[in-house]
Amino acid sequence: xxxxxxxxxxxxxxxxxxxxxxxxxxxxxxxxxxxxxxxxxxxxxxxxxxxxxxxxxxxxxxxxxxxxxxxxxxxxxxxxxxxxxxxxxxxxxxxxxxxxxxxxxxxxxxxxxxxxxxxxxxxxxxxxxxxxxxxxxxxxxxxxxxxxxxxxxxxxxxxxxxxx
Amino acid sequence: xxxxxxxxxxxxxxxxxxxxxxxxxxxxxxxxxxxxxxxxxxxxxxxxxxxxxxxxxxxxxxxxxxxxxxxxxxxxxxxxxxxxxxxxxxxxxxxxxxxxxxxxxxxxxxxxxxxxxxxxxxxxxxxxxxxxxxxxxxxxxxxxxxxxxxxxxxxxxxxxxxxxxxxxxxxxxxxxxxxxxxxxxxxxxxxxxxxxxxxxxxxxxxxxxxxxxxxxxxxxxxxxxxxxxxxxxxxxxxxxxxxxxxxxxxxxxxxxxxxxxxxxxxxxxxxxxxxxxxxxxxxxxxxxxxxxxxxxxxxxxxxxxxxxxxxxxxxxxxxxxxxxxxxxxxxxxxxxxxxxxxxxxxxxxxxxxxxxxxxxxxxxxxxxxxxxxxxxxxxxxxxxxxxxxxxxxxxxxxxxxxxxxxxxxxxxxxxxxxxxxxxxxxxxxxxxxxxxxxxxxxxxxxxxxxxxxxxxxxxxxxxxxxxxxxxxxxxxxxxxxxxxxxxxxxxxxxxxxxxxxxxxxxxxxxxxxxxxxxxxxxxxxxxxxxxxxxxxxxxxxxxxxxxxxxxxxxxxxxxxxxxxxxxxxxxxxxxxxxxxxxxxxxxxxxxxxxxxxxxxxxxxxxxxxxxxxxxxxxxxxxxxxxxxxxxxxxxxxxxxxxxxxxxxxxxxxxxxx
Numbered sequence: 001x002x003x004x005x006x007x008x009x010x011x012x013x014x015x016x017x018x019x020x021x022x023x024x025x026x027x028x029x030x031x032x033x034x035x036x037x038x039x040x041x042x043x044x045x046x047x048x049x050x051x052x053x054x055x056x057x058x059x060x061x062x063x064x065x066x067x068x069x070x071x072x073x074x075x076x077x078x079x080x081x082x083x084x085x086x087x088x089x090x091x092x093x094x095x096x097x098x099x100x101x102x103x104x105x106x107x108x109x110x111x112x113x114x115x116x117x118x119x120x121x122x123x124x125x126x127x128x129x130x131x132x133x134x135x136x137x138x139x140x141x142x143x144x145x146x147x148x149x150x151x152x153x154x155x156x157x158x159x160x161x162x163x164x
Numbered sequence: 165x166x167x168x169x170x171x172x173x174x175x176x177x178x179x180x181x182x183x184x185x186x187x188x189x190x191x192x193x194x195x196x197x198x199x200x201x202x203x204x205x206x207x208x209x210x211x212x213x214x215x216x217x218x219x220x221x222x223x224x225x226x227x228x229x230x231x232x233x234x235x236x237x238x239x240x241x242x243x244x245x246x247x248x249x250x251x252x253x254x255x256x257x258x259x260x261x262x263x264x265x266x267x268x269x270x271x272x273x274x275x276x277x278x279x280x281x282x283x284x285x286x287x288x289x290x291x292x293x294x295x296x297x298x299x300x301x302x303x304x305x306x307x308x309x310x311x312x313x314x315x316x317x318x319x320x321x322x323x324x325x326x327x328x329x330x331x332x333x334x335x336x337x338x339x340x341x342x343x344x345x346x347x348x349x350x351x352x353x354x355x356x357x358x359x360x361x362x363x364x365x366x367x368x369x370x371x372x373x374x375x376x377x378x379x380x381x382x383x384x385x386x387x388x389x390x391x392x393x394x395x396x397x398x399x400x401x402x403x404x405x406x407x408x409x410x411x412x413x414x415x416x417x418x419x420x421x422x423x424x425x426x427x428x429x430x431x432x433x434x435x436x437x438x439x440x441x442x443x444x445x446x447x448x449x450x451x452x453x454x455x456x457x458x459x460x461x462x463x464x465x466x467x468x469x470x471x472x473x474x475x476x477x478x479x480x481x482x483x484x485x486x487x488x489x490x491x492x493x494x495x496x497x498x499x500x501x502x503x504x505x506x507x508x509x510x511x512x513x514x515x516x517x518x519x520x521x522x523x524x525x526x527x528x529x530x531x532x533x534x535x536x537x538x539x540x541x542x543x544x545x546x547x548x549x550x551x552x553x554x555x556x557x558x559x560x561x562x563x564x565x566x567x568x569x570x571x572x573x574x575x576x577x578x579x580x581x582x583x584x585x586x587x588x589x590x591x592x593x594x595x596x597x598x599x600x601x602x603x604x605x606x607x608x609x610x611x612x613x614x615x616x617x618x619x620x621x622x623x624x625x626x627x628x629x630x631x632x633x634x635x636x637x638x639x640x641x642x643x644x645x646x647x648x649x650x651x652x653x654x655x656x657x658x659x660x661x662x663x664x665x666x667x668x669x670x671x672x673x674x675x676x677x678x679x680x681x682x683x684x685x686x687x688x689x690x691x692x693x694x695x696x697x698x699x700x701x702x703x704x705x706x707x708x709x710x711x712x713x714x715x716x717x718x719x720x721x722x723x724x725x726x727x728x729x730x731x732x733x734x735x736x737x738x739x740x741x742x743x744x745x746x747x748x749x750x751x752x753x754x755x756x757x758x759x760x761x762x763x764x765x766x767x768x769x770x771x772x773x774x775x776x777x778x779x780x781x782x783x784x785x786x787x788x789x790x791x792x793x794x795x796x797x798x799x800x801x802x803x804x805x806x807x808x809x810x811x812x813x814x815x816x817x818x819x820x821x
Contacts, residue, residue, distance in 0.1 A: 044735030050778035
């Protein structure tokens with residue numbers, strides 16, 4: 001169930017995971033490992049986008065709720081749910097963080113030159129988080145932009161849950 | 165150079181330390197010029213010059229040469245130590261620091277060498293040494309000695325076998341030698357063994373140089389000053405066929421008693437990169453966590469043998485923790501030393517005569533704390549000197565000594581280090597603070613805060629009571645920076661002031677930041693850690709107290725009224741349904757405060773892991789830790805929690821007011 005970090009991964013190798021039936025892709029290069037769901041500790045007064053912490057082999061990693069970022073409704077993780085642990089630079093520091101996918105599928109090669117933009121009104125996802133759309137088999141794969149997707153909100157007031 | 169040569173890195177570090185020491189030496193000299201101190205200055209300069217040219221810092225070496233000349237004259241009694249020399253020396257030392265920071269010769273160093281500051285310093289040094297200012301010809305070490313007649317020398321140089329491993333650069337030495345005049349260099353390969361016996365990192369070469377120069381013998385010796393283990397012979401050759409008056413030196417004596425190996429004086433110590441210590445600390449943290457898990461397993465297993473082993477490892481882990489923490493401890497003197505210069509420079513800038521007195525410099529504190537302490541302390545010193553200590557005229561009129569005193573002291577109390585900055589100035593003007601606070605909307609016009617509460621307001625962002633802005637302070641950015649840093653270090657600031665007699669600001673800081681003793685508390689299914697240092701006691705929460713509808717949130721504990729906060733409410737959690745709850749009484753910002761929790765689980769040694777960028781700004785949290793069962797628990801920062809709760813309450817009350 002564990003993938004070792006692939007520092008030599010080519011930029012067009014993508015990991016496909018599902019959120020509410022949709023196939024999303026992130027570069028394999030920033031995937032550290034994939035785990036079965038583990039208990040998480042909610043952080044009080046945290047931004048809704050980073051609601052909890054998880055213990056990934058002795059390292060405390062923030063759990064990032066990308067459903068919230070992509071304006072998708074919250075969902076209870078099913079039996080196929082997996083924790084995807086990523087390691088990537090956030091504000092210039094290498095940061096380990098975790099996201100929850102409904103299922104993790106496969107690693108595919110994506111022709112980055114053939115990416116298509118999301119047409120206007122094509123989805124509710126804020127456009128800055130999506131790099132483009134690739135075709136894979138019969139379906140669509142949405143390529144997420146890890147640079148913007150995990151950027152903390154500096155003006156966190158709007159994102160922050162109500163405080164006592 | 166693709167990667168920094170470790171020998172060069174060591175040189176940079178040693179030179180930095182020498183320059184830091186040099187600053188203290190120069191300031192000492194200003195008090196009383198003892199011959200040993202003059203020698204020490206000379207030695208420091210000499211070392212930097214010598215190793216500088218050896219490690220590719222020739223611009224630094226060239227500049228240092230002139231500086232060293234001046235102290236050579238002081239040593240010989242031809243130049244007196246006066247404030248002008250000290251001023252010049254301090255500036256020259258700063259220039260050397262800048263040259264060192266360039267990391268070797270290059271465009272940056274060249275720009276510095278050509279700068280107005282360099283020209284000014286060289287001219288001033290030349291003026292006091294009486295030498296002709298050297299032309300700023302790059303690549304040519306300018307020798308201050310007057311040119312003499314051309315003489316011919318034969319120099320034979322054979323470095324010791326280990327020389328290359330130790331970072332010697334014979335090529336640079338030869339280049340330096342050639343710069344003295346006309347040199348004919350011949351390489352002696354006779355000692356090179358056959359290939360099968362060749363050890364590639366050992367030096368087996370020798371150089372024979374015929375040199376024609378107008379420089380004295382000392383200039384030639386100076387080239388090889390740091391090659392004192394090498395075989396070196398310098399002979400004067402007969403000019404145009406007359407008999408040689410050979411003077412031979414088997415090994416180069418270290419002229420001027422220069423320290424050949426500064427390391428030797430430090431005794432049995434090892435230099436370790438700070439990052440390595442951090443790594444050890446991280447690993448130790450994991451070990452402490454693993455130990456806690458093991459203990460939990462042992463308790464559940466009911467195996468006496470295992471339990472004994474676990475107790476044994478626990479004892480070892482605690483010992484290891486203590487010794488690791490002690491390695492990270494540094495005397496606070498490291499920081500105090502920097503302030504002599506700050507006080508001296510500020511005295512000149514503000515036109516106030518201020519003496520700095522330091523006490524308790526041997527008090528030890530964690531390196532992480534030390535690293536972040538300089539800046540807030542500088543702010544506080546500036547404030548004291550600018551706003552606290554009155555100008556000499558005013559002091560005379562008040563019957564105070566004209567010379568102001570700034571006292572910096574440190575001492576340890578339990579798990580905390582206290583650092584106090586005390587001045588004998590005018591004291592804080594409570595009324596002015598009050599007016600300003602009302603003006604800034606920090607307090608209500610009819611509020612009656614105590615003096616201590618008013619004094620705390622000087623740490624509010626953008627607060628300054630100075631009537632005129634000076635370049636030194638008074639922009640109201642300093643003191644809130646002090647507060648921010650101290651908060652981040654989980655410390656506290658206390659202010660005491662007597663009008664007309666002075667102000668004393670005390671910083672309370674934890675001795676270490678890496679590991680704390682914590683009290684584990686439960687809220688629903690979540691576990692939180694409250695630093696034990698902040699905890700005063702734990703009491704039961706009377707169920708009558710919980711259902712009070714009057715809005716009263718305080719308790720009477722031994723005749724003292726203590727306000728309390730329900731952590732469920734502060735943390736935005738649904739109200740607890742537990743029938744029996746407890747209150748942990750903590751001390752936050754000098755005030756007692758109760759925190760209502762569902763249960764108290766016990767004590768635990770906690771390794772603090774800092775929070776990621778996503779959670780660093782959340783008020784009331786100091787970090788996170790991993791518990792024995794692998795669960796993540798958040799560590800509560802009592803001070804910011806109390807402040808955030810007070811701010812939230814103010815916001816809630818404002819519309820009603």
